[in-house]
Amino acid sequence: MENISPGDCSCANAAGGPPSFLIGTRDTAAVRSGNIRLQFIVSILWMTSSLGLAGCSSETPKPAAQAESKPAAPAVPEDVQSAAESLLGSQAQVLVFGDLAKNGKQEFLAANVVPKTPTNNLPGTIVTRAVVVENNDGKWAEVLRCDEHLKNQKGFLGRTPLSGITGWRLQYEQSDVKGLELYFTPLKGAIDSHVQPIGVRWNPKTQRYQSLDASYEQFLLEAPTLEAPRSNIR
Numbered sequence: 001m002e003n004i005s006p007g008d009c010s011c012a013n014a015a016g017g018p019p020s021f022l023i024g025t026r027d028t029a030a031v032r033s034g035n036i037r038l039q040f041i042v043s044i045l046w047m048t049s050s051l052g053l054a055g056c057s058s059e060t061p062k063p064a065a066q067a068e069s070k071p072a073a074p075a076v077p078e079d080v081q082s083a084a085e086s087l088l089g090s091q092a093q094v095l096v097f098g099d100l101a102k103n104g105k106q107e108f109l110a111a112n113v114v115p116k117t118p119t120n121n122l123p124g125t126i127v128t129r130a131v132v133v134e135n136n137d138g139k140w141a142e143v144l145r146c147d148e149h150l151k152n153q154k155g156f157l158g159r160t161p162l163s164g165i166t167g168w169r170l171q172y173e174q175s176d177v178k179g180l181e182l183y184f185t186p187l188k189g190a191i192d193s194h195v196q197p198i199g200v201r202w203n204p205k206t207q208r209y210q211s212l213d214a215s216y217e218q219f220l221l222e223a224p225t226l227e228a229p230r231s232n233i234r
Helices: 037-057 078-088
Strands: 093-098 106-112 123-134 140-145 150-152 170-175 177-186 197-203 208-211
Touching: 078 093, 078 106, 078 123, 078 140, 093 170, 106 177, 140 208, 150 208
Parallel strands: none
Antiparallel strands: 093 106, 106 123, 123 140, 123 170, 140 150, 170 177, 177 197, 197 208
């Protein structure tokens, strides 16, 4: 007869009955030696095996508190938050800050973010206004603005829509080489999958944020007015 230890967790046996290899031996009259009946031994073995199975299934999941938590985002400096609110109002949210353009200057990206609601569950970060602000000798200066149009210090960015836009889907990422990369998708009621996002990035040659062509490879010149936007590539 095979020995079964209390910790054996074999799943071949159903929890509600004795081990399968003992089925058919419960009616044996008695043990060959002694007066202890085989049925008593079978009962002891079945109880022992059941305890082992119960021990295998009694493990409890780890508490949620033991799960690895993501590191908390760094606190927004007071002067950064103050500058953002002076440009966008008290509802301004600073999304990211640091050496965003990889030009050695501190910058921050802030926006008026549209909160998620049951009637507004569009994917991505939906904003009505956004700015990129740069610190020059201790003073914060706006270098990019997104409101009804996309603009920098020189004028309207290439590919900005002629009609005023009241909402944008904003996506951004940071590259160790290219710096902050921004993508603005104009919204007109809902996101149109056929509308290509407008890419914007810092141009080290012109020393300002400019939009990119449809391939996201060439920078576009600004237009002083929207009536005759330029499409020149630099």
